[in-house]
Amino acid sequence: MLTFGNVITAMITPFYEDGSVNYEGAVKLAQYYCENGSDGILVAGTTGEGATMTEEEKLKLFTDISAAVGDKVMVMANVGTNNTAQTIEFMKKAEKTGVDCFLAIVPYYNKPNQDGCYAHFAALAKATDMPILIYNVPGRTGGKIEAATVVKLAHDFKNIVGIKEASGDLNAATTIARDTDDDFYVYSGEDNLTLPILSVGGCGVISVASHIIGKEMNEMVQAYKDGDIKKAMELHQKYLPVMTGIFCTVNPTPIKACCNMLGLPAGAFRLPMVDASPKVKEFLTQMMKDAGVM
Template identity: 70%
Template structure:
């Protein structure tokens, strides 16, 4: 089973001022993240503005980052859409780039029922040999992947190895963790719920805040797994303003703005996302200063 680690960063995609993808900047950022607490990186997801990237841009990004990182630092490719046939074809193309795992979101807009969700993920799992991570984010898709469906998928397909769970339902997470075996991992998809999700059986986080506090999140998770709950709780409480602050407006605007402030590879946004407001930039600058992230 592929080991994805405790902290997976859902990485921003750097763009040049003309809107084209800054592949060199993406490689530099991925390397920096992996030197500062991240075990793996997720590319072209929500935080990476994948919805506005072409398939060719994504495939080029996947190849560039996978080639640049050492083998023990894993690369996860977001391949999901609300079109099953398109998702299957793109998953197969992404697998050929050498990435270590594929992220597949619950179909959005069409809002399939649980039978439709099962059939969608089953089609992808049957079409590839790469590990598949489910992505449940009802706030963006308008539909929920129920815990019972997750368990059914995990039992039926050994290459369905985990879920990015961003539904905010700890009871559902408990069922997923309880009713699956050791080959399946539940990752928090919400930074501020990482510790609670660990407490009910989760294994780590697919994080936005790890752009800024990757080492601290890694230390928190390691402490919890080592049995030092008091230390993990103290770190969670200390960094909660960062975990919440990077969502002060629609993701990824805050975290990409923080990278801009810090001089890291980032660049502009692609429409329909726009630059942070003056007030939001001021808030984020104060946050970076408060936690000594600005050197």
């Protein structure tokens, strides 16, 4: 159900203690998010530990989650790698799973220049009719796609429809929102910058915090869109400790720990990710209590 709403949850992937994927748990999580403020679900992204999953595991997740909630919310599949040919090959397989759109990261490690970034996403766009969102996260990739390159891609390819902007660069977000059409979607990729990005032309957030404050995040975005800036500001201020606290150590360690503490089927981690320390869990418990989450 391709509707670009306010909040897309970048969902965790639940694993059993033996490291296998808990597909039934993943479906239950997706259903929970749908009932608690999410307009969309991003599957097997950074928060979902997609970097340590096989193609077969991701494809089954795409299929199972699309079957379970695809009639209710948009399902976005993370297909990006740092290998253009490999990404295209995987994207072709993912097209058959029932997902609504793709997320593709700026190639990591290789650190292509802007011509390379353009060529990479142009190749993806030419290889599929499915909508594609660019994922710009320099802190993870070591490289950045510039606003001008994003704008050119948006103008040249109708199926490049948006960006998850996680660079922290409000000037870039402003430029992209200003210089693209209204049907190009600028999503904040950082929970704490959701309101600032809305104020410069963004449409919502691809969120981690929405695992535990999904309704509140959606309410904040909708309040801003309805012109109730004061309410949006108050919600931003109230829940800022959660938006920042869930990144007290590397994502997805804190948010997965929070979900486990709340009784959600979050499960174990895959190496090299490990569970939160007792000190971090103590901090997260207090954070959730202060926010009224538990």
